[in-house]
Amino acid sequence: MDPFEQINDYLDGLLDPEARRSFEAELARNPELAQNFQTLRDARESISARLQNADREAALRATLRQTEKDHFQSGQSAPKIPLMFWRAAAVLLLAIAAIFLFYPFKPKDFYAEYRRFPDAAFTTKSTDPSQINLSAAERAFNQKDYDAALAVFEKLGPEDSLSVEIRFFMALCRLELNRFGEAEATLAQIAGSSSAWGEEAQWYLALLYVKNKNYAAAKAAIAGMRPDNPHKTKAGELLEKIEN
């Protein structure tokens, strides 16, 4: 079992008494597990407290900013930025320019280079009886048999009745099978929604255009990515390669 699955279940209070005792015994024996557990426990406590107190803290900052206006008056000027800093910055810029000048030739199959599909994980341990068993689709997708995966998906029912997650994975299957029109329509719709899959869909939409060699549309799709999109860094690299 994934150690983080055990740690999360323990912290969430999901383990029965016997499993708890067994996990605690393992913590005492396994220093790496103990370190990961302590770090996650402490991080969770800290981050949760910060999120919970965010409004109160923002209000306190506003109060402090208002109060400080009558204080901290001084005749002294701000310290100057040392010349050494500017010299260091100039050297760094020259080094970066040299790297770009001698940047090696890259292969043109950018789609193959950047295409890294997420793993499908539809199989549920939930007790909710309305969940559909999608293990065949999950297996086929993860084994890269996109024809077989798509065949299962298409039997589930009208596409607009399916979950965003399923429609996202259907679009990825169609992208691999070069059914660009259908894939594009689905990815664009998900990217434009407020779904948690929106940012993934925006990235794969960009890759669809790259695969189709429609670089202008790819650039536009990359420009439309939010700054906190997890693929933003890769998208930036891809954009540079397209433009060169």
Added chain:
Amino acid sequence: MQSPHPDHRFIEALLQHDNTTINEIYKRFSARVLRFVESNNGSAEDARDVFQEALIIISRQASRPDFILTCPFEAYLYLVCRGYWLNELKRRRRTEVTKNEFGGFQETSEAEALADHTLESAARDLLFQSAFEQLGSICRQLLQLSWTGLTMEEVSRQLGMTYGYARKKKHECTKQLVTWIHSNK
């Protein structure tokens, strides 16, 4: 259990947004911090930021359930300001603090211990927060919802994911978080 110091009222003022007492904090204690920062490679603007950040750090520490102020607030505040400015100078690669305006406090050892503990907690909180911000937005949303006490069924419904995917994603996200923290300690 130790009784709180009478200066605990300043802590209460930060937690309760008591404007009158917050004004008193600035009136009584800010000038000395200004002199300290300006004497140690800083500007009036730096001093203002240091003072504000120190009060925010203290309010975060004070919101923990086991916090009690057992020393004069003045000494505690100044030592937190000093420590914060020292770290800022190191970050800017400036010379260390050489001019000390913070002598002459009573009960300094207790204030020092509390200030050190406060600054360590603040550094840890900053590390955890930075790690959280490195995560993608799905991870951040998922962990935020999960850590507010919702079941994974509820979390997966809110995020439009299957239960199985949400669970798997949560384990990946927490692993990423911990890995980042360990490699940036």
